Amino acid sequence: QVQLVESGGGLVKPGGSLRLSCAASGFTFSDDYMSWIRQAPGKGLEWVLYISSSGTDISYADAVKGRFTISRDNAKNSMFLQMNSLRAEDTAVYYCARERGGWFGNYFDLWGQGTLVTVSS
Amino acid sequence: DIQMTQSPSSLSASVGDRVTITCRASQSISNYLNWYQQRPGKAPKLLIYAASTLQSGVPSRFSGSGSGTDFILTIGSLQPEDFATYFCQQSRFTPTAFGQGTKVEVK
Numbered sequence: 001q002v003q004l005v006e007s008g009g010g011l012v013k014p015g016g017s018l019r020l021s022c023a024a025s026g027f028t029f030s031d032d033y034m035s036w037i038r039q040a041p042g043k044g045l046e047w048v049l050y051i052s053s054s055g056t057d058i059s060y061a062d063a064v065k066g067r068f069t070i071s072r073d074n075a076k077n078s079m080f081l082q083m084n085s086l087r088a089e090d091t092a093v094y095y096c097a098r099e100r101g102g103w104f105g106n107y108f109d110l111w112g113q114g115t116l117v118t119v120s121s
Numbered sequence: 122d123i124q125m126t127q128s129p130s131s132l133s134a135s136v137g138d139r140v141t142i143t144c145r146a147s148q149s150i151s152n153y154l155n156w157y158q159q160r161p162g163k164a165p166k167l168l169i170y171a172a173s174t175l176q177s178g179v180p181s182r183f184s185g186s187g188s189g190t191d192f193i194l195t196i197g198s199l200q201p202e203d204f205a206t207y208f209c210q211q212s213r214f215t216p217t218a219f220g221q222g223t224k225v226e227v228k
């Protein structure tokens with residue numbers, strides 16, 4: 001069925017690294033822009049980065065610029081988030097989300113279940 | 122960056138009530154406004170996009186209105202499964218931004 005499944009979360013020390021994966025199924029992954037969106041415990045939603053369908057266009061939130069890297073492998077229907085120099089404030093559930101839209105704007109119409117990243121010593 | 126402010130932050134309501142949630146943008150975003158529902162422990166779910174277009178499969182008791190800076194999400198008759206947190210999101214400008222959320226609780 002149409003779904004996104006994240007993996008790779010866990011406990012990491014400040015300054016450490018982690019790589020998240022997002023596996024897509026049930027749709028033509030290579031057609032869609034994809035994003036990572038995070039949610040700190042008990043807080044709201046924060047967009048982190050997006051990657052275009054071909055992978056050539058990438059945008060980062062200022063909070064993660066220079067530390068996080070997004071990539072995708074369309075042949076494997078997968079997207080990745082490499083997180084370096086992690087900080088306590090990066091602690092959150094990380095969701096991958098499919099972005100759709102048109103002239104009326106874009107929206108996130110398909111979300112994974114999320115994977116928890118905890119940055120703590 | 123655009124700031125999105127929702128009000129109220131929380132509200133208490135009963136099954137059958139009509140509920141309205143407001144979202145205000147710090148500058149005009151035309152109708153580039155989306156609404157999501159998030160149940161506890163679950164991922165957000167798209168309800169409405171382009172301010173007033175209902176996503177496929179979403180019950181018709183949900184409706185959206187507004188343009189420019191002020192938007193409203195209305196739940197016509199609250200159902201038990203509607204007790205959740207609701208977020209607005211603007212997609213007019215990069216970076217996209219979400220409101221802080223409105224929690225709809227049982228009265």
